[in-house]
Amino acid sequence: MGHSVNNIKESRWIDASFADALAWGAKQYASQEAVVYGEERITFSQLADRVYAFARGLMQLGVEPGDKVALWMSDRPEWLIARWAVPIIGAILVPVNTRFRNTDVQYILAQSDSSTLIVQDAARSTSYFDILGQLDAGYKSQPPGAWSCAELPALRRVIGLVSAPAGSLPASMAGFLEIEARGAAQLAATGGKPDAALNARIAGLNGQTIAQILYTSGTTSFPKGAMVSHGPLLQNNFYAVDCLKLTTADRYLSCVPLFTATGTFYTLAMWLSGATMVIVDQFEPRLFCEMVEREHITVSFFVDTIVQDLKSFKDLKRYDLSSLRTGTGAPLPTASFHWVTETMNVPELVSAYGMSETSNAVVRTRCDDPIEKRANTNGRPVDGVSIRITDVETNEPLPSGQIGEICISGYVLMKGYYKRPDEDRKVFDEQGWLHSGDLGELDPDGYLIYRGRVKEMIKPGGFNVATQEIEQFLKSYPGVRQAVVVGVPDRRLGEVGYAYIEAQAGADISAEQLQSYCREHIASYKVPRYVEFTNAWPLTGSQKIRKLELKARAASKLENEVNCA
Known part of the structure; x- marks a missing residue:
């Protein structure tokens, strides 16, 4: 069968918490190199001390057990510090995809009831602060610790990290490094190790405590948050x-983002084995080989x-x-x-x-x-x-x-x-x-x-994407009557989106306009590579669109174009 x-065969960690693993690794591999990021090199004990400091700072800021804390940041040591600190105080980590734009981010933060957001100012060509501004035009004047935003009803506080040389934080945000420094000051009397208050939080954890909510696209129109312990x-x-x-x-060379399930795998596996994690924020062949x-x-x-x-x-x-x-x-x-x-x-x-x-x-x-x-x-x-x-x-x-x-x-x-x-x-x-x-x-x-x-899903570049999510977004564009997205093979990404669009009568829409609209508001890998306009749909007896037929038609068309080229 x-x-x-x-x-x-060996269940040593099944009843343990992240706090147990953090303390064990810091003791077991104390002086071993844990993280390399550019010229920065951090040992296991140094990373643990920074985690404890930031965790204590979060407590001082008002983060409680069970609170959802969203983490929206490129791959860097501060990401790792936050990813460990949040669960060891009993809060729940909500990693946010760095490719998300305003529509995606609003959904994740609102649906997860995130009361705290940890966000970097910008990475590469993307300003996360600007995207936050699209969700809350008055974000710079929000009262610290008492945010009130209709688009993000649970959000109460935002912690910012400035990475740009000339960057600065608005008064509405608490500074990441300042929170870490405050926490370190709180732990000075215990030599940087957990004090009574932090130990009380740690004592409340067990193996079944929820550690994080990972959002994964399914057959529904929007991502679902999987609660894992x-x-x-x-x-x-x-x-x-x-x-x-x-x-x-x-x-380990970590060229796949930390916000993914894969990021959780290599963060934990490297910590538990005493291996070194070398962080690069993106994959590029030459950089990969150099590293x-x-x-x-x-x-x-x-x-x-x-x-x-x-x-x-x-x-x-x-x-x-x-x-x-x-x-x-x-x-x-x-x-x-x-x-x-x-x-x-x-x-x-x-x-x-x-x-x-x-x-x-x-x-x-x-x-x-x-x-x-x-x-x-x-x-x-x-x-x-x-x-x-x-x-x-x-x-x-x-x-x-x-x-x-x-x-x-x-x-x-x-x-x-x-x-x-x-x-x-x-x-x-x-x-x-x-x-x-x-x-x-x-x-x-x-x-x-x-x-x-089995599900109607595409997987460009390894990311799971529900086609219904893209379809609903395409139909929000003025003049779009119907949208159906199927996956077609792609040599590099494995699979990409092919969108069939029916325009409303009299509407003047181009493929370029739709793709540009998508690029502005949703993750890049969700943007359809191909757009075809149609007003004749293959239908089942119950008037449902035959998506498998459209998928075969798209694949055949692309294959013919390659053969004729």
């Missing part, structure tokens, strides 16, 4: 340490977008990449997996499959698995997790070798979607199995092979 089980996150990513054979000798050579990187994360960019990088062989030993990534095509292991000589590359709803990966291959398994499957269930494949229509279990929906059971499952019991009922069955909405099969040895998505 298509059912694979792995029992927990301290213990499962720690235990699951501790298992990853063993699969990748991570030690204090390893150095691998300079920092003697042994581990990284590979999605197919990264692989395709590296394959196209003409100077690849000029760099010494011989330190690379292992890595993991989103389900990679077999050819891409072999290219990384053979051309880039990453001999112990492993594969995985997971979801935000499952505390990261639910199946993994191991460094010592045969290459055929690592390249062609996503692995066997992690400790304490069961996987079964069911018929999409009947929900009956399927035998190995048959494709159906991937269903998951075990300690890793989320508590549910924040304030979305209707969505909980859609994904959890009566036995408590989570229905992933993804297709897969199990081979005779119990290894999972991911086969795509």
Whole structure:
């Protein structure tokens, strides 16, 4: 039968909290280099001391257990400090995608009931303060600690971080570094370690305390917030340490954003193994190669977008990449997996499959698995997790070798979607199995092979995007009568959006106008790559649009254009 089980062999972290892990790592690996960011180098004990200081500062500011704290910042040490500090005081972290624009940000902050926002002024060409200004034109004059904004009804305080050389904070915001300094002053009497007040917060935590809400797009029109807990996150990513054979000798290049589920994986796995995290804020082939050579990187994360960019990088062989030993990534095509292991000589590359709803990966291959398994499957269930494949229509279990929906059971499952019991009922069955909405099969040895998505979703550059979300946004443009978005193959990003648009009578709309509108208000990877206008829709007997037919038509059209070029 298509059912694979792995029992927990070592459960040292399942009942623990982030505070336990932070203290353990700081003691175990005290002088080991934990983080490298540009010229800045931070040891495990130094990072923990900064976390404690910022945590105490948040308490002084009024952040209470159970409060939602949104973190909207590019990858940098302050992101890590906040990501640890928020959950160790019993608050709940809400990572915000740095590609989001005003529409996305407003939804996440409002739906999560975030009462505190930690935000950077700007990164690269994007001003987060300007986007905040689109949501609240009077944000600079809000009373500190008592914000009142109709678009963000729960928001009470904003903590700002200035990264621009000539930047400054408005009086409405508390300064990140000032809060850290205040917290450090509070902890001076205890040598920078937790005082009675902070220890009281820590004592209130356990493995089942919710640590963070990760927003993930599903079949509904807007993202859903998966509530995941301290213990499962720690235990699951501790298992990853063993699969990748991570030690204090390893150095991880974090070229996938910290706000992702992947960011949680490498933050926790590197901390628990004593490995060093080298932070770069974006992936670029030359920068990747330079950092691998300079920092003697042994581990990284590979999605197919990264692989395709590296394959196209003409100077690849000029760099010494011989330190690379292992890595993991989103389900990679077999050819891409072999290219990384053979051309880039990453001999112990492993594969995985997971979801935000499952505390990261639910199946993994191991460094010592045969290459055929690592390249062609996503692995066997992690400790304490069961996987079964069911018929999409009947929900009956399927035998190995048959494709159906991937269903998951075990300690890793989320508590549910924040304030979305209707969505909980859609994904959890009566036995408590989570229905992933993804297709897969199990081979005779119990290894999972991911086969795509059941849900109407596209995945450009590794980001899950519900097409209905894009459709609803397109229909907000003046003159758009109908919008349908499907996914089409893309060599670099894996999949991109193809939008079919029906304009209202007399409306004068161009593809460029629609794409520009999208770029201004939603994440870049949600912007449709192609736009086609139509007024004839293929319909079912119940007058629903046949999206699969449109998807096939779009793919065929693009293939013909390539052949004719």
